[in-house]
Amino acid sequence: MKFNTKVIHGGQHHDPSTGAVMPPVYQTSTFVQTSPGKPLNENYEYSRAANPTRSALENAFASIENGTRGLAFSSGLAATDCVLRSFKAGDEIIAMDDLYGGTYRMFTRIYGNSGIKFHFVDMNDLEKFQSLINENTKLVWVETPTNPLMKLADIEAIAKITKKHNLLFAVDNTFATPYLQKPLDLGADIVMHSATKYLGGHSDVIAGALIVKDEKLGEQLHFQQFATGATLGPMDSFLVLRGIKTLHLRMQRHCENGEKVAAFLENHPKIKTVYYPGLKSHPFHELAKKQMKGFGGMVSFTFTSGKKEDAVSFLEKLEVFTLAESLGGVESLANHPALMTHASIPEDKRKEIGISDDLVRLSVGVEDIDDLLADLEKALS
Ligand SMILES: *Cc1c(COP(=O)(O)O)cnc(C)c1O
Numbered sequence: 001m002k003f004n005t006k007v008i009h010g011g012q013h014h015d016p017s018t019g020a021v022m023p024p025v026y027q028t029s030t031f032v033q034t035s036p037g038k039p040l041n042e043n044y045e046y047s048r049a050a051n052p053t054r055s056a057l058e059n060a061f062a063s064i065e066n067g068t069r070g071l072a073f074s075s076g077l078a079a080t081d082c083v084l085r086s087f088k089a090g091d092e093i094i095a096m097d098d099l100y101g102g103t104y105r106m107f108t109r110i111y112g113n114s115g116i117k118f119h120f121v122d123m124n125d126l127e128k129f130q131s132l133i134n135e136n137t138k139l140v141w142v143e144t145p146t147n148p149l150m151k152l153a154d155i156e157a158i159a160k161i162t163k164k165h166n167l168l169f170a171v172d173n174t175f176a177t178p179y180l181q182k183p184l185d186l187g188a189d190i191v192m193h194s195a196t197k198y199l200g201g202h203s204d205v206i207a208g209a210l211i212v213k214d215e216k217l218g219e220q221l222h223f224q225q226f227a228t229g230a231t232l233g234p235m236d237s238f239l240v241l242r243g244i245k246t247l248h249l250r251m252q253r254h255c256e257n258g259e260k261v262a263a264f265l266e267n268h269p270k271i272k273t274v275y276y277p278g279l280k281s282h283p284f285h286e287l288a289k290k291q292m293k294g295f296g297g298m299v300s301f302t303f304t305s306g307k308k309e310d311a312v313s314f315l316e317k318l319e320v321f322t323l324a325e326s327l328g329g330v331e332s333l334a335n336h337p338a339l340m341t342h343a344s345i346p347e348d349k350r351k352e353i354g355i356s357d358d359l360v361r362l363s364v365g366v367e368d369i370d371d372l373l374a375d376l377e378k379a380l381s
Pocket of ligand 1: 194208
């Protein structure tokens with residue numbers, strides 16, 4: 001099955017009891033047993049372990065990422081947390097040095113405090129990365145493209161190294177989505193998503209996903225999820241499943257609009273640097289062409305003046321773009337990383353990785369491009 005068919009039919013079947021084309025929202029906590037320990041349907045006993053609406057979504061997750069097992073969580077961070085629970089004090093984790101703020105906060109302030117050692121490194125420096133691997137190293141965590149600086153990491157090259165050293169390799173695929181990039185096919189072991197973003201696509205649900213190819217690893221992660229409880233409810237599962245059905249259509253338009261917004265900004269005298277992997281000027285343009293099918297809808301940029309006030313006043317003037325955290329919905333959003341999404345990263349660390357006070361991040365939506373460009377032009381002048 002091709003990807004555009006998988007988003008609609010992958011892992012799905014009609015409801016066996018009624019023939020309903022869409023899976024019903026099975027809003028139930030428990031399931032009847034005909035005799036003690038003998039559930040009427042062997043797959044369902046209690047909704048923390050499994051729920052049919054969530055199963056339908058999990059099958060869709062597995063299908064679109066070319067995995068064998070998908071798991072749906074109550075948030076993206078809950079999905080990440082489930083992976084991190086496999087490790088103990090003394091273990092070491094190597095992570096990309098440009099991460100979603102909440103991921104960095106969990107790594108350093110929750111798991112860092114319980115004795116797991118984290119190394120944050122530029123994953124494009126493969127020699128430096130390899131020099132950090134020792135017998136305690138267990139996991140490599142990568143986000144590509146990164147948030148908000150749109151740095152890329154070469155998944156295939158990293159996977160060669162993690163395989164050699166027998167390390168788990170997880171990729172946060174939230175920004176690219178499987179429409180643009182399939183980490184499991186490139187050698188990663190785990191794909192993580194904030195399904196709150198592009199997979200859900202309509203800014204109406206908080207949800208997360210893990211997808212794996214290895215069935216044993218899938219079982220282990222499902223046990224961790226079942227034993228700790230951060231599952232996605234039936235209604236939210238239904239919403240994400242519905243979102244996925246138009247993922248290919250939305251991503252196509254996000255890419256078209258993203259490219260046009262990036263080109264407009266790059267030619268604007270008030271803009272200094274535009275971070276968008278589709279631009280020839282982007283340091284990872286060649287890798288993006290190799291690893292991704294398109295360049296997505298996320299665009300970040302700084303001002304020629306370098307002034308925070310200019311970024312703030314620009315953001316206040318936008319009308320079609322909404323000033324809000326989050327990304328990946330049909331509507332265009334604008335964000336000031338230093339004051340909003342990345343405020344949890346200490347200022348000196350932000351400076352070090354290049355999140356300056358005049359940096360603005362756009363999640364370019366699927367509106368008419370003329371209205372988006374006119375809004376940017378007006379807010380800049
Ligand atoms: C939003 C986001 C997360 C966290 O997901 P939640 O659903 O908000 O918990 C993780 N990684 C990336 C890249 C994100 O954008």
